[in-house]
Amino acid sequence: MAPSRIAQTALYQEVAERLRQRIFAHELLPGTRIDEQLLTVDYGISRTPLREALKVLAAEGLVTLRPRRGCFVTEISEQDLDEIFPL
Structure with a gap:
């Protein structure tokens, strides 16, 4: 049996x-606008994968996409955290 390949x-x-980790580490603070141009330069990528990543994070509720305004880190209340991570 051939070894299974590791998917990239x-x-x-x-x-x-990476953005998720930065949000959880408070490097990107709640309410902060995400500077797409700066991140593309920092990560050495084009805007397409960044925008796809932001869509994923928006679906998770970590960022809020606002048409013609940009993307912002979602402000999460303690009540929201309790609902997300019940004790």
Whole structure:
């Protein structure tokens, strides 16, 4: 039996994971506008994988996409956290 291959992660998934970690580490603070141009330069990527990553994070509720305004880190209340992570 041949060994199974390890699937490579899509670029947008890796970008989403890095942004998720930065949000959880409070490097990107709640309510902060996400500077797409700066992130594309920092990560050395084009805007397409970044925008796909932001869509993933928006679906998770970590960021809020506002048409013609940009993307912002979602402000999460303690009550929201209790609902997300019940003790």
